[in-house]
Amino acid sequence: MKLIKEKYENVAVVTLTGEVLDANTVSEFKSEINNVIQSEYHVVFDMSKVNFVDSSGIGAILSCLRKLNSEGGDLKICALTKPVRALFELVRMHKIFDIFNTLDEALVAF
């Protein structure tokens, strides 16, 4: 999955450009995201393009959160599509992640 990183001051906004984050695409996502967030502390995932996430995808995003947290950083998520948000809620991840409706809201929250 191709990732686009943009910097807003000290916050890195990562846009997931693929529609699907499942067991098939997750390994590519993992190797890409590790490069992208390696030197970052404050990261926002823009998920507006992602229509499908499965448990592997959730696991990968969770892994990013834990990695950033362990280094004193933070991960926020914005613009979830309806089916993806439904999955987050099903596995209670909306309580683990800071989720925002829009990117602006996410940026303000740092």
Added chain:
Amino acid sequence: MIGQVLEKIDLPIEFEEFSTSNFSQLEIQFSQALERLIIPVLQWSKSSLAYYSAKGELLNIFGEGCHCDNMVGKNTRNNAHPEQPVFFNGEFLGAVILCCPRYLKNSEKFLSKLVENALLDLTRQEDEEGLLAELGTSWESLQAVYDLHADLNSFHNLNNLLQRITKRVNTIGEETKAVFWLCETDYLIPIATNNIFNLIERSIDGSFIGSIFKKQQSFICNEITDRKKFGDEESEIKNAFRLAVFPVATRINNYGVLAVWQEKDINVFDSHTINFLNTLTMQAAMIIETDYLHTESIKNEKLQQELEIGSTIQKILLTEKPPESICGIKISALTIPSQKIDGDFYDFIEYNDDCVDLIVGDVMGKGIPAALIGAATKNCFLRSVVQLQTLEKKLCPAPEKIVSWVNNEMTNKLIRSESFVTVCYARIDLIKKSLTFVDCGHTKTIHYNQRKQKTSVLEGDNMPLGFSVREIFKEQSIKVENGDFLFFFSDGITEAKNSNGEIFGDQRLSDFITHNAWQEPKILISELLNTLEKFAEAKVFQDDLTCVAIRIEENFEPDVESKLCLELDSNLSELGRAREFVRNAAKHLIKRSLESTFIEQFELAITEALTNIIFHAFDNQSGNQIELVAEVISDGLQISLTHQGNSFDPTQAAAPVFDGSREGGFGLFIISNCVDRVTYSQDSGKNSICMYKKFSNQKEDL
């Protein structure tokens, strides 16, 4: 005062027959009036009633519920035996004492009401006696008597009323004898006389008075010379010196004969006497007719009630609203109960969007019994379908099996009630485009084929239900096409008659269907009803009219696939195709529109299931086959994934952790929350996971 009078009297414990000569006419009449009113009440309350005349003599005692000995002595103390004095037009007629086994609430009130009603009856009787005295003098007074009798008819005492008339004959001369003979199917029955006993009934043929009834001509003879004309049985008139016999009849009916005779030469039957006797005869005829009409009206009322009950049964129990939601067919039904309720019934069983069963039946016999048998049979069909579904684990059990089951259940009951039921059980399958039916002696179904523009009749050779438990029922199948019309009906339609006695018939019905098959079923049926009403020149029919019209819509194309299959490789890159498979199944197998969450949740479930199989059954090694099958089953979608890899035991899986500490372990939890049922199975080296999700009652957004 009464108590004082009565206390002086020693009451006999057992009553011997006593002469009525000590009592006044009024007292006797009052006693009779009491008798008419009291009997059912006494039976109910297990009490007795004693009537003492003004002189304190016991005149009559009614009921056997309680010993009446010494009751006068007790009544004043405990009030268990209330007493009621009787006054009629200021004249003291004695007292009535109610003797109860125990204290009855309201017994005093009851007693006074009873005496009041008996006195009212006495008043009416008085009025009537007065009118009878005037009898023969004017038509007006006769009419008045007639009206009075109509009122008195509520007592249903025809004999009593006629008895009074025969007593009037005494005014001609003390020893004048009179008998009323009432005709009942070729016999004359003596029903009222003035003190002549041991009269026997006699046939109309071969007796003299019978001949008067037949000819309807009076016979008057002041000095009989030829006694040979009397029949052997007519001993009572053999000694008659003068005899008059009058037929008792009205314009509506001939009822019987009044015979009046004297054995000695007392008073000549002059024109005045003849007029008087004629008037008596006329009055008797009217009394009988009133009684007859009254009885008829009660019968009619009962019939009317029966009709109303029957029509309610028909509406509630025997017919159902046709299903409207089945795409591809239009169904309409009509039932018009006739004056005699038949046991026509119909019902529908809707299995899914592609399959509907129709049951039409007709119970042999009429009235409420037939209607109830119809309701029972209909009910039995529904039960048998459910039973067979459970037993055979099949959504749609075969029609022949259903009918056999019902026959088995119903036959002995039907034999006991001396009835049988003709039935046509039909199943329309829109996927197979077929009509499968079991015809059990029912009227033939009409099938109109639009392409050939031809009608044909569908007929089987099964026996009706209720002939034999061992009967084997066979189903038949025909192909149906879009635009075809099916018409199920009861014989009330083809047997509707016009004024010439000609029936509507199969041909007229078949022609009608051919010409009207293009119409909507609802319109076709209402047109048919118009046609039948015009034909029969009536709006009421001899038999129930029942019909069900079904039209297969012209532009209807159901998806012929009932199953969708896909083979996938054990490779994660197939996950996208698996999700596409869900979307295809939803599109092609399911004709209804689904909420987007239904598909989204199923896509998620299949992704998780396939991922599990690839990782755990095949250790993420590609080159292994996984078979996906989607099917629509009882209002839901089922998708199974079958493979020959390692088996999987879901009970060994760890529970999900939601605190963010673990990145995996959500798969099974997600599957079980996205679909309604998940089953794992293993069969000869093949492992399957089967997921089922209902269309309706969809889970809310995850």
